[in-house]
Amino acid sequence: MTIIDSHCHPQFSQYDQDREEVIKRALDTNVHMICVGTDLEMSQKAVELSEKYDSIWASAGLHPTEVSEVQEPTRAAYEKFIKHNKVVAVGEVGLDYYRIKDKILQNKQKEMFIEFLDLAMSNKKPLIIHCREAYDDLLKIIGNSKISGVIHSFTSDFKTAEKFLAKGFFIGFNGIITFTDQYNEAVINTPLTRTLIETDAPYLTPEPYRGKRNEPSYVIEVAKKIAELKNIPVEEVTEQTTKNTLKLFGLND
Template sequence: MIHLIDSHAHLDDCKYEADREEMLDRARKAGVVQIINVGYDLASSARSISLAARYPFIFAAVGIHPHDAGEAPEDYLDRLREMSRRQGVVAIGEIGLDYYRDLSPRDVQQRVFREQLALARELGLPVIIHDRDAHGDIMDILRKDGIGPAGGVMHCFAGSWEMARECMAMGFYISFAGPVTYPNARRPKEVAARVDLSRLLVETDAPYLTPQPRRGKRNEPAYVRYVAEEIAALKGLSLEVLARATTENARRLFGLPEAF
């Protein structure tokens, strides 16, 4: 049996309201032993905590996504700090910058990002970084602020090999999602092939970014296997070796218990 960890999902999304139990059952049958459910604002962070309390194989991350940075209340850091003490919370995320949609002013995105990096350092938690069309500013902030010894993960990585190499030197893991399976995804494939196995994670970002074999359908954690299969092929490894490494990496980063 192949065991995998989906290191980034949003299973509190309303798209799962009708069949959440069945979806989770499919994930378990597909070999997904643990899932990190990632918040993007205060409400979704609270829902992630609720899912972690309900299901022993789900863990939560709490944070403010750059899309929601402009709506963050004044006391958001205090509320995230309190949430981080709840059982099952293993990271601050997803946080970062998004210059593709620019749903929040860029200066606000940067301020909220840096404040949450500081919170993660204070709490000794890893960070989950969202970076879309903001590579330069992301790296400038990370160089100046740092992430602390708990490390972090570059979620759904879309940068260059040079960026990945610098991120790994900072203490980051590099995670890939469904786009690495797309036929025209030349750069993600090249980077995934080169990332050291000890620094690699796999994810779905469900319900988004469905892998190629299921493209056009709602994504779900069971499909993380397609991501793992693609990367294993790119690296010339067996699925068993890739799965074992990424599972160990996720456990190490997030401090997860063994689940089998």
């Protein structure tokens, strides 16, 4: 049974010493992955990994905390990645008002998100969205756009999740749910048919590995926690979330 880590960063420098082994550990346990870009360089590296491994796909995007005041024109640079056959999404892109308090930069994030939303729509690719403490602004920008995607690393209540579910989005949960009860209500109430699992490795290591660097093979811990909260077998969680990931990103796995 294949599991897909729908959001991880094996291209990051944290894996420079042992990237091959980390990827092998995941593939050996049938964990496939979507390697998510966060800027031009990391999107390029994600594409390179996707070319090297059949079971790794890539996405290209600019993380909201990487948005700078004088942002270079980005569209053409990213468009070249978006057209690559292993690039399955635009992202991660979005808004982060938790880490970026500066109003000018927050406005720049909005401007960039609008541009990436348009890029995704015109290339018919789903969005991988990063959002922290900016859900209302994000919803406003998405408006009634006919766009699909995932709200990755979801950290709000079910009332907020519902607004994204109503727009057709999937909700992505990761290791956070293994070490806090804060999002249990969102996990329990989000239909399994609209749930994705992810690690966001190298960050947000799940229990029982807290304190260690995260890696894609740990994604099973997220599935186990969802199974526990929903009181269903873990196989049901892995099977359905894999189906969801294949469907959202149009993968043939």
